[in-house]
Amino acid sequence: MINKKLSKTLGPIFGIMTFMLASGITYTSAFADDTIAAMAPATTTTTSASASATYTDNTATPIKDYSIAINKSSEENGIKVTVNSALATKHNLKVTLKIEGITDPKAIEHNNSLFEVSYGDKDYGFNSIPSRQYADDKTMFLTLEKSNYQGEYPESGNLRVDVVLSNYKVNIGMDVPVDFTNSINKVFTKDITSTLPEINYTLKQLDSDSMGTTISYTRPKHKEHNIDENNVFLDSQILLKVDSNFYKLDSRGDSIGDDGTIIGHYSSKLPAYDTVKNGKDISVIPILYKVSMDHHDIISNSSNKNTTTDSVNNLTYEKEFSSSRGLKGTIYNVERNDNSVKVYCKGKSELESLIIASNISLNYNHVKRQKDATIYNYNRFISFYKDPKDSLGYIVKFDNVDKDKAATLNISSMIKGISTYKMGDEIKLSN
Structure with missing residues (x-):
């Protein structure tokens, strides 16, 4: 049994970890920097034939996209909801929605809106927090994802999408016939x-x-x-x-x-x-x-950070970091190209270098009045590999990064409390 003293310690820690998982946030930001990012013209544009608003995306994904196009719409009280595309595997489901006619983004926050998708008779999955991208003040793209480890999604059937926006008196439900044979068999x-x-x-x-x-x-x-x-x-x-x-x-x-x-x-x-x-x-x-x-070992002390602002790469990061538990690491080089960021890092041993490389994240700096989330794609597009020029070095690569946004690299504060690996x-x- 967990003793009373330990329960008091574990409660806030697991509570914080649960919140981060539920909200899709895996790391806490190491810096608070409200730098305004310069916005450049988009290089790729997807336009709906029925609307003037466009979704701009000047990044490139490293994952081959097996999504199927749907483009089915329904409108109520001036709000138009379009199911743009969908993708399913045996245990995962992703649906992209386009919502037009919004006059106040705050009117569709979590406490007054509902977005649900379901598919098949054995959909026991749970929804993650949806990711949002605003094309303009009245148009939002929403990506809904669902994991279903206890059941399997069928190759074909009807996809159910429900959108409830209480402030707009919107209650839209759509049944969409889909065929995911290609993606499910991959x-x-x-x-x-x-x-x-x-x-x-x-x-x-x-x-x-x-x-x-x-x-x-x-x-x-x-x-x-x-x-x-x-x-x-x-x-x-x-x-x-x-x-x-x-x-x-x-x-x-x-x-x-x-x-x-x-x-x-x-x-x-x-x-x-x-x-x-x-x-x-x-x-x-x-x-x-x-x-x-x-707590003092797990939550890092922000006053002891050795921060570097790299104006050339539009990045802020902690160049050197350590803890009383023996961790000692460094970021010794950073490269930023069109759609990727490479971070060169190492610790004082091979194992410590692996730990550091696998616990670096990136977030975009907050911009006042900016609606888009500052989390970089929920840190989904990260890989790392050995630096051939340094025996302990690793190169962490962030793909699909918006080249025009100022960003911050974060070292997970949790690893500073790690005593042994x-x-x-x-x-x-x-x-």
């Missing part, structure tokens, strides 16, 4: 037979599809949090290596199986099906670590 699967004895996890299977990669695991039922006698929390992260590139897979929650066994998942948007299927050297690397339950045995999955 799946690469590998069985894994390996355990992480320190935390009693058994890795089961790797599944890679057109929306990313997932590794499933099981752990015994009624298992308490992994906390030792020194109030230190034991946890893990998974790195997937495909040829020379590394990808971090984050824990996405768990469920209870029929026998009471806990079933959990690590997942990431990268790499997706085509990358994994064509990979010649695939392996899984577990990273185990201990995190002190002391341990790399598990590399698990080879190649044919």
Whole structure:
């Protein structure tokens, strides 16, 4: 049982972590910089034939898009909702909506609006927080995503979309016939037979599809949090290596199986099906670590940051960072090109360098009166690889970055509370 003192410590920590997962925010920003980004003309424009508003996107995604075009609309009380496109795999669903006629973006905040999608008879999935992009003051593009680990989506059927905007007295529901045969059959699967004895996890299977990669695991039922006698929390992260590139897979929650066994998942948007299927050297690397339950070790002290503002690359970041637990790292170079940012980083050992490289995120700096979220694509398009010119260095690559926005690089404050790291045995999955 968790003692009373530890419960007081764990409560706020797990509460913060739950909020970050629920809101799609994985990292806290290391800096508060309200720099105004310069806006350049868009290079790519998608225009609806029935509206003058356009959605501008001057970035390029590293994932091949298997979405199907739908373009079905419904209008009520001056608000027009269009189902632009949709994509489904066996366990994931993504739908893009276009909402026109908005006069006040605050009128469709979370507490007075509802956006729901469902598909098939075995849709037991949960919705993530939708991502938003504003084309103008009256037009919003909304991306809804859903994970369904307990069921499977069918290849074809009716997709149900419901939009409720209470401030506009809008209640729109649409049934859309869809055929996802192509995307659902794009799946690469590998069985894994390996355990992480320190935390009693058994890795089961790797599944890679057109929306990313997932590794499933099981752990015994009624298992308490992994906390030792020194109030230190034991946890893990998974790195997937495909040829020379590394990808971090984050824990996405768990469920209870029929026998009471806990079933959990690590997942990431990268790499997706085509990358994994064509990979010649695939392996899984577990990273185990201990995190002190002391708030002072987990939450970094902002007054001790050594910040650098790189005007050439329009980036702000912490060039050197350390903690009382022994962490010592540096960002020794940064490159920013049209749609990508490369961050060169390292620690004082190979393992520490891996930990640092897998815990760097990016966010766009807040601009006054800007409606768009400052989170860079919820940090979905990140990979990293060895720096061939530095024995301990890694290069973290952020794809699909808006080249015209000022941004900040963040070092996860959680890793500054990590007291020990341990790399598990590399698990080879190649044919």
